[in-house]
Amino acid sequence: MAHNIASIKEGLKERVGSRLTLTSQVGRKRQSEHSGVLTETYPAVFVVDLDQSDHAVERVSYSYADVLTHSIELAFVDEEEPLFG
Template sequence: MSSPRALADIRKDLESFVGSRVKLKANKGRNRIVEREGVLESIYPNIFVVKINERKVERRVSYSYADVLTSTVELFVYGNKNEEIKIAAVNE
């Protein structure tokens, strides 16, 4: 079972990046991995929301902090000089 402290740390890391461009790598099961880019729109107590623009359609997808902790979702935030900063579990 994951520790609540680790989930709080992931949430705290993401709070400073609200409004920033992010890249998601989500494992959807059965060898399906989806990569998308968007903007980290908002942070809630149990989930975070990413706004994605695909083919002239604006979508919002949400993931839990546990998804990041278990590496089901890999989240990369673009820094000042377009370098990627990985938001990862505490023990990585």
């Protein structure tokens, strides 16, 4: 199934308030994994509130293009497969 920015925006808008695990590419062969809650969606970015016990940063934001280009992967807790994987 082909994805585009509009379908990613719509998919995330429907899941605001859901818990997720976020895997981001940090370097060449390194990944960083965070867990939190998808709190807001905006026209160009979406915001995730991270679990405080795990991270020094409270919130992170990513563009929808990051999801499209697989710079980050989103896996919602209530779903078995990653979103837009």
